[in-house]
Amino acid sequence: MKKHNFYAGPSILSEYTIKNTADAVLNFAGTGLSLMEISHRSKEFTAVIEEAQALVKELLEVPAGYEVLFLGGGASLQFCMVPYNLLNKKAAYLETGTWAVNAIKEARLFGEVDVVASSKEANFSYIPKGYTVPDDADYFHFTSNNTIYGTEMRFDPDVKVPLVADMSSDIFSRPVDVSKYDVIYAGAQKNLAPAGVTIVIVKESALGHVERAIPTMLDYRTHVKKGSMFNTPPCLPIYAALQTLKYYKELGGIKEMERRDLEKAAILYDAIDSSKMFVGTAAHEDRSIMNVCFVMKEEYKELESAFIEFAGTKGIVGIKGHRSVGGFRASIYNAMPKSSVEVLIDAMKEFEKNH
Numbered sequence: 001m002k003k004h005n006f007y008a009g010p011s012i013l014s015e016y017t018i019k020n021t022a023d024a025v026l027n028f029a030g031t032g033l034s035l036m037e038i039s040h041r042s043k044e045f046t047a048v049i050e051e052a053q054a055l056v057k058e059l060l061e062v063p064a065g066y067e068v069l070f071l072g073g074g075a076s077l078q079f080c081m082v083p084y085n086l087l088n089k090k091a092a093y094l095e096t097g098t099w100a101v102n103a104i105k106e107a108r109l110f111g112e113v114d115v116v117a118s119s120k121e122a123n124f125s126y127i128p129k130g131y132t133v134p135d136d137a138d139y140f141h142f143t144s145n146n147t148i149y150g151t152e153m154r155f156d157p158d159v160k161v162p163l164v165a166d167m168s169s170d171i172f173s174r175p176v177d178v179s180k181y182d183v184i185y186a187g188a189q190k191n192l193a194p195a196g197v198t199i200v201i202v203k204e205s206a207l208g209h210v211e212r213a214i215p216t217m218l219d220y221r222t223h224v225k226k227g228s229m230f231n232t233p234p235c236l237p238i239y240a241a242l243q244t245l246k247y248y249k250e251l252g253g254i255k256e257m258e259r260r261d262l263e264k265a266a267i268l269y270d271a272i273d274s275s276k277m278f279v280g281t282a283a284h285e286d287r288s289i290m291n292v293c294f295v296m297k298e299e300y301k302e303l304e305s306a307f308i309e310f311a312g313t314k315g316i317v318g319i320k321g322h323r324s325v326g327g328f329r330a331s332i333y334n335a336m337p338k339s340s341v342e343v344l345i346d347a348m349k350e351f352e353k354n355h
């Protein structure tokens with residue numbers, strides 16, 4: 001039976017990405033060698049990483065003066081690399097979920113952290129508004145999509161200081177004004193590639209302004225200077241990322257991805273809002289188009305595990321909500337076809353009719 005993969009991360013990848021990567025694992029670029037056993041400095045792999053960098057720049061319209069890096073360590077390593085490289089005295093952070101909390105914790109090791117607003121008191125079910133970012137902050141950090149809670153900031157905030165964003169779970173789902181950012185980072189395993197690589201888009205002129213010594217591997221300048229080849233980069237995830245980037249371009253680029261994402265999210269939220277049994281958990285105006293979080297209404301609560309089981313019989317996997325929210329989470333990243341979302345909606349309707 002066809003599986004409909006709603007896992008939050010690692011998550012669904014396009015068939016194009018999986019198939020091309022599998023082919024290269026067997027025979028990479030006609031070398032007669034596996035992608036897993038070639039030198040990262042070979043001309044064939046150098047071409048891969050250079051094309052991937054160029055495609056990120058093209059798809060996100062990255063202006064001159066920025067570098068695209070492919071690093072290890074996950075988005076979680078960026079929680080410390082960002083303040084290590086950018087925080088001189090004070091940084092401003094928006095606390096919108098678990099990942100933001102983790103980023104704040106790391107930043108506090110490097111200087112003063114002004115948490116300008118938090119939605120913690122409401123279990124991060126909305127994005128705070130009306131906060132003030134101090135003009136003297138070195139940067140303002142936010143999480144564009146809160147994977148666990150299903151809230152999203154689908155805009156580049158207007159503040160007087162440079163932006164830094166964790167876009168792990170919604171990069172390539174909308175056009176971004178990169179010129180407002182010092183750093184954008186995203187772990188690959190939500191919307192791009194298998195786990196193991198993190199995309200970092202960094203403004204070169206933002207680097208070199210902190211007093212502290214930075215260990216070589218944690219200094220963005222090391223990787224800028226060496227084109228992400230200071231040490232051995234995660235070759236296989238980078239190759240897979242290149243396939244996904246080509247696929248996005250072939251489909252029509254980021255605007256087209258956004259159009260599809262908005263359409264998929266709209267039909268699923270409509271189904272939730274018109275249901276007697278299910279109810280969304282995120283504030284309407286902040287709803288994520290990547291992670292759709294919902295629960296059963298109080299009077300149906302005891303049916304939650306039965307629905308997960310029922311959905312399983314339709315090939316639907318990965319819809320159990322994160323333990324801190326409960327209920328369900330349908331992650332509908334770029335690679336998720338609309339037809340799979342429709343299978344979920346049909347399952348919800350059928351289950352509701354049966355009970």
Ligand SMILES: *Cc1c(COP(=O)(O)O)cnc(C)c1O
Nearest residue numbers: 074075076099147166168169187
């Ligand atoms: C998954 C996720 C992370 C953590 O990524 P790792 O690569 O596991 O470190 C951080 N931020 C967001 C928004 C995420 O969705």
